[in-house]
Amino acid sequence: xxxxxxxxxxxxxxxxxxxxxxxxxxxxxxxxxxxxxxxxxxxxxxxxxxxxxxxxxxxxxxxxxxxxxxxxxxxxxxxxxxxxxxxxxxxxxxxxxxxxxxxxxxxxxxxxxxxxxxxxxxxxxxxxxxxxxxxxxxxxxxxxxxxxxxxxxxxxxxxxxxxxxxxxxxxxxxxxxxxxxxxxxxxxxxxxxxxxxxxxxxxxxxxxxx
Amino acid sequence: xxxxxxxxxxxxxxxxxxxxxxxxxxxxxxxxxxxxxxxxxxxxxxxxxxxxxxxxxxxxxxxxxxxxxxxxxxxxxxxxxxxxxxxxxxxxxxxxxxxxxxxxxxxxxxxxxxxxxxxxxxxxxxxxxxxxxxxxxxxxxxxxxxxxxxxxxxxxxxxxxxxxxxxxxxxxxxxxxxxxxxxxxxxxxxxxxxxxxxxxxxxxxxxxxx
Amino acid sequence: xxxxxxxxxxxxxxxxxxxxxxxxxxxxxxxxxxxxxxxxxxxxxxxxxxxxxxxxxxxxxxxxxxxxxxxxxxxxxxxxxxxxxxxxxxxxxxxxxxxxxxxxxxxxxxxxxxxxxxxxxxxxxxxxxxxxxxxxxxxxxxxxxxxxxxxxxxxxxxxxxxxxxxxxxxxxxxxxxxxxxxxxxxxxxxxxxxxxxxxxxxxxxxxxxx
Numbered sequence: 001x002x003x004x005x006x007x008x009x010x011x012x013x014x015x016x017x018x019x020x021x022x023x024x025x026x027x028x029x030x031x032x033x034x035x036x037x038x039x040x041x042x043x044x045x046x047x048x049x050x051x052x053x054x055x056x057x058x059x060x061x062x063x064x065x066x067x068x069x070x071x072x073x074x075x076x077x078x079x080x081x082x083x084x085x086x087x088x089x090x091x092x093x094x095x096x097x098x099x100x101x102x103x104x105x106x107x108x109x110x111x112x113x114x115x116x117x118x119x120x121x122x123x124x125x126x127x128x129x130x131x132x133x134x135x136x137x138x139x140x141x142x143x144x145x146x147x148x149x150x151x152x153x154x155x156x157x158x159x160x161x162x163x164x165x166x167x168x169x170x171x172x173x174x175x176x177x178x179x180x181x182x183x184x185x186x187x188x189x190x191x192x193x194x195x196x197x198x199x200x201x202x203x204x205x206x207x208x209x210x
Numbered sequence: 211x212x213x214x215x216x217x218x219x220x221x222x223x224x225x226x227x228x229x230x231x232x233x234x235x236x237x238x239x240x241x242x243x244x245x246x247x248x249x250x251x252x253x254x255x256x257x258x259x260x261x262x263x264x265x266x267x268x269x270x271x272x273x274x275x276x277x278x279x280x281x282x283x284x285x286x287x288x289x290x291x292x293x294x295x296x297x298x299x300x301x302x303x304x305x306x307x308x309x310x311x312x313x314x315x316x317x318x319x320x321x322x323x324x325x326x327x328x329x330x331x332x333x334x335x336x337x338x339x340x341x342x343x344x345x346x347x348x349x350x351x352x353x354x355x356x357x358x359x360x361x362x363x364x365x366x367x368x369x370x371x372x373x374x375x376x377x378x379x380x381x382x383x384x385x386x387x388x389x390x391x392x393x394x395x396x397x398x399x400x401x402x403x404x405x406x407x408x409x410x411x412x413x414x415x416x417x418x419x420x
Numbered sequence: 421x422x423x424x425x426x427x428x429x430x431x432x433x434x435x436x437x438x439x440x441x442x443x444x445x446x447x448x449x450x451x452x453x454x455x456x457x458x459x460x461x462x463x464x465x466x467x468x469x470x471x472x473x474x475x476x477x478x479x480x481x482x483x484x485x486x487x488x489x490x491x492x493x494x495x496x497x498x499x500x501x502x503x504x505x506x507x508x509x510x511x512x513x514x515x516x517x518x519x520x521x522x523x524x525x526x527x528x529x530x531x532x533x534x535x536x537x538x539x540x541x542x543x544x545x546x547x548x549x550x551x552x553x554x555x556x557x558x559x560x561x562x563x564x565x566x567x568x569x570x571x572x573x574x575x576x577x578x579x580x581x582x583x584x585x586x587x588x589x590x591x592x593x594x595x596x597x598x599x600x601x602x603x604x605x606x607x608x609x610x611x612x613x614x615x616x617x618x619x620x621x622x623x624x625x626x627x628x629x630x
Binding site: 236237242243245249259268269273279350 | 473474475476535537538540541544545555559562563564565567568569570573574575618619620621
Binding site for chain 2: 034
């Protein structure tokens with residue numbers, strides 16, 4: 001399987017898993033089947049759509065490429081018809097979600113660099129690609145976005161984005177760079193889930209995990 | 211009256227009615243007059259603005275065309291000064307709202323097609339044009355968007371959008387296509403209000419209306 | 421110091437102070453340090469980013485210009501590490517915030533005019549530049565945006581924007597126009613804080629402050 005096909009496959013898996021997370025959230029809030037579809041689509045594509053709007057790549061791929069429409073629909077149907085299966089696969093969903101984050105951050109960072117953004121902006125947009133879907137998903141059901149207060153998530157994405165930017169800067173081969181970025185992002189995310197790592201919070205009862 | 215004038219008139223009525231719904235929501239949440247104006251403007255134009263951003267039509271018509279600014283201001287003033295009238299006209303507002311949805315979906319689908327989007331994306335953007343204003347309106351006052359969990363609304367829009375896309379595909383005359391799409395969308399919406407049709411929801415107490 | 425340097429300095433002060441307001445809101449809601457950074461960045465730049473998307477100026481300055489990224493990071497760190505200092509400086513923050521509003525409205529209105537928008541749209545976009553960051557900040561932490569229901573805020577911005585548009589229309593010297601607009605906007609905002617001026621609200625217990 002050539003690298004490009006592999007990347008596309010990963011991208012669609014990422015889309016599918018993020019869509020699952022959106023649909024599951026919708027079921028949790030007892031939305032109807034249309035609400036399930038909207039949250040499925042929003043969670044899977046909002047990050048990429050925001051990135052594409054900000055770099056001026058319109059219409060965004062998530063709208064002009066049919067696969068990004070059909071995959072969330074399928075994910076929405078799966079969750080709507082088989083909510084218990086998704087429940088039982090909760091840990092598997094976490095793993096796929098980490099994979100989706102990893103891939104979206106890496107592809108988002110590369111895309112921003114290819115549109116001529118500076119390295120810092122490219123990192124920001126890479127992270128936005130990875131977390132944007134979750135933020136819109138949570139906002140639509142009136143939750144404070146998970147990524148703003150739970151575990152290591154965006155920071156894992158940021159680590160991956162920085163690797164991509166540095167690799168590009170030093171002209172390293174993209175396949176190696178992407179592999180290292182992916183390992184770092186995915187690894188950080190999985191370890192933080194296992195060990196319940198959290199970022200410190202500020203305020204009156206300031207407590208940093210030991 | 212030529213067709214074009216008729217469409218523009220319908221579009222402005224749609225804008226006015228959606229603006230009424232935004233202003234009424236603002237009054238319900240006890241916002242000040244500026245908040246009333248913002249929700250009036252957001253409900254009336256957010257759908258079209260999102261569509262225009264996504265297809266790259268900037269600045270959006272809702273900003274460059276003065277009518278889309280003045281109509282929401284008038285609607286906001288009406289609701290602010292005469293909240294009881296709006297209350298008494300609640301059913302009339304539902305009818306106008308269905309008309310607004312119908313028209314926004316049809317014009318949004320046509321605009322997306324004319325910007326070269328594929329048929330599925332054009333349907334999505336048509337529906338987004340029709341429901342986007344309500345989603346932003348509800349999010350600003352911390353409500354879960356009505357369209358995600360109440361009655362047949364977006365599905366009526368989708369039916370209209372599909373008719374438009376098929377009509378275009380088969381080269382049918384636009385006036386006939388628009389009329390059929392409008393009848394279908396408006397009719398579905400009105401019947402679902404009359405009979406309290408709801409889409410099924412998923413989850414532990416999965417109940418589909420008989 | 422030439423006028424241009426002065427304006428850039430003011431713009432960065434505005435960015436810094438809006439970022440402080442975002443970070444303080446994040447601490448109040450017990451978000452982690454990443455959440456603090458996101459709200460800091462969102463409050464400081466969302467208004468300008470929305471304006472730039474709407475006029476088609478992509479990528480937005482807030483993303484392509486590194487200063488708009490570093491200033492919110494510094495503000496976020498300050499609030500995260502020294503939350504009590506910010507607490508003690510609450511009134512100073514209100515003053516800086518009024519200055520930030522003033523500057524963002526004026527620069528936003530000028531930018532919209534320079535992209536060829538009509539005067540009414542330029543006023544809207546100027547006000548959006550000034551208030552957009554606060555709206556996104558509040559929405560992310562599930563608050564109804566402050567600007568929709570508290571004191572004179574957007575109206576002060578609107579007054580400044582109108583002065584800019586009229587000044588441009590009458591070909592008055594920009595420095596004079598900007599100075600008058602700034603005095604009016606900043607003055608209105610400060611007086612309304614001092615005297616607890618509020619806009620009237622509608623509804624059953626309609627009460628306008630005496």
